[in-house]
Amino acid sequence: MDITLFIAAAIKIGVFIGITMTFVSICVIFERRFSAIIQDRVGPNRTMVPLSILGFKKDFALPIGGLTQPVADGLKFILKEDFTPSYVRTVFFWLAPVLVVVPALLTMAVVPFGSPMEFGDTVIPMAVADLNVGPLFIFAIASLSVYGITLAGWASNSKYPFFGGVRACAQMISYEIALGLSIIPVLMFFGTLNLGHIVEYQVANGWLLLPFWGEGLSLQRWLLLIPLGISFVIFTTSIFAETNRMPFDLPECETELVGGYHTEYSSMKFALFFMGEYAAMVVGSALIVTLFFGGWSIGFGIDGLLPTGAWWVSLLHIGCFLTKVTVFILFFILVRWTIPRFRYDQLMNLGWIVFFEAALINVFIAALVVALPSIGFMGFVIGFIILLIASVLLIMIAKGATKKPSATAV
C-alpha cells in the first residue's frame, strides 16, 4: 500500500471523527438554544471559560454566548457517579452503550466530506473509505445500532427500559425497510453505489432535487423529480424514525417510559447513548445531503470554475458540506419541536402500510421514467396503466389490512 495513502487515511480518520464529535456537541448547543427561542426562552447563554483556572485573576464573561455549554455538559457527565444497579445483566449492560456509538461513528467512514485533494501524483478522496457500496455499507452498519438499544433495554432488567427496547427494536426494523426501498429510485437514477461518484455526478448535472444547471433539464429529468421527491420524503422520515428523533421517539418517550431504554444508565454510559443518538442524526443529515442535495458541491455551476485538487478548494467544499449538514440538523430540531409524538399503532401503520407501499410503488414509477427513452411513449403508457392497476390493488390490500373488526363481531 502506498505510504501517502496510508498516512492520509490515518489523518482522515482522526479529523473526521473529530468533526463528527464536534458536530455532536454543536447539535447539543443548537438543540438547546434553538428549542429555547422556539419556546420564547433564552437558553443557556452564560457558560464561559473560567479564566481563573488559566491563571487569570478574575473570571471575565467572554462574549461567546454560552458556546462552551457542551464542554460543561460533557464534564458533568464525566464527573457524575457511574451507578450500575445490582440487578442488571452486567456484561450486556456495559456493552450496549458501545454498540450504539460505534455503528453511528463507523457509518461516517464512507461519506465524502469534500472534493478529492491532490498531493503530487496521488489523489486522496475526502472520505475515509471510498467504497463502491456506500449506501449499502451505511444501512448494514446503521442497522447494528438496534442491537445496542435492544440490549440496553433487556440488560437493564427493569420494566420501562424493557418496553423501550422492544419498541425500538420493532420500530427500527420496520423503518429500515422503507429506508432501503425509498433509496432505490435514487440509486437507479445514478447507476452507482459509490457516494463519491454520486456527488461528482451532482456537481456536473445539478443536485438531485434542484437540477437547475448542467445538462439535466430534459423532460425525463423533470418527470423524475416526482419519484425522487417521494423518495426524499420517505427517506427523511425514515431517518427520523431510525435515529429515534422526536415524532418517532417512542423508545425513550419521557412521558410514558421515564427514560425508555436508558432509564437505568447514568454518567458516561448515558452520555454514550446521547452521543450515539446525535451522531446518528449527523450521519443521517450527511446522507440526506449527499444523496439529495449534492454533498459537498457548492452548486449553481460554481464548482466548475474552481481548480480541481487544490487544497483550499477541498477545504471550501468541506465547509460547504458541513453547512448543509448543519441546516439539516436545524431542520431535525425544528421538526422535534413542531410535530407531536405518534401513537405506537400509528407509527407502525405509517411504516408498514403507508411508507412501505409508497416506496414500493415509487420504485416502479422511477423505473418507468428512467426507462422512458428505451421503451418509447407507447411502452410508457402501457407500463403506466399496469402500474396504476397494481397500485390500486396494493392500496386496496393495505386498506383491508388496516380495517378494524367491527364492535359487534366480538
Added chain:
Amino acid sequence: MAIIKVQRPKLSPGEKIYFGSIFKGMIITLRHAFRSLVGKSTGAKELNSSGVGITMQYPEQKWDEELPEYYRGTPALVTDEQDRERCVSCQLCEFICPPKAIKITPGEIPSNDEWAKVEKRPQAFDIDMIRCIYCGMCEEVCPEQAIYLRPDYVVTGTTRKEMVHDKDRLYEIGGKRVGLVNKWNELK
C-alpha cells in the same frame, strides 16, 4: 344521563395527507423563533423581557417592584424607633418553627440598662436559611412583632455556615420598624 357518542371529525383528503399541517406547524415554530430573536414575542414588553424571548436575565434584571405586599422572603429581626431590640427572647418562634430553623439563646438585660424593665433579650439568634421554609409562622406567632418576613429573597452562600443568619445579620436585613405596638416605651 344519556350517553352521548362523540364522533371523530371526518378528515378531508388534504388533512389526511398531513403534510399541510406539518408545514403550518413549522411556520408557527419558526415564527416564534424569529420573533423571540428580535425581541418581539407576545408579551415581551409586559414581562420586561431582556430582548430574547420573554425571559428576564435574572441577576441583572429583577422583578422586585412587582413583588406583592404580602411577599414572604427572608425572616429578619427589627428594632423599634428607639433602636431597642423588639425581641424579648420568649422563644415562641423557635418552638413554632416547623423545620426547626430558629435557635435562640436567651439573655438577661443588666439592671443598669435603659431597658432593664424588658428583662430579656436574645444573646444569640440564629436562623438557618437552609432549613427555613418561609412559612411565616414566626412572624404570626411573635407577641412583640419583632420578627418579620422581608421581601429579600437573594440568600446565597458557598458554605453551610454562611447560610446561617446570626443576630447582626438579621437586624441588618430587618432594620427599623416604626408605629407598631409600643408597650415598652413612652411613645404610646
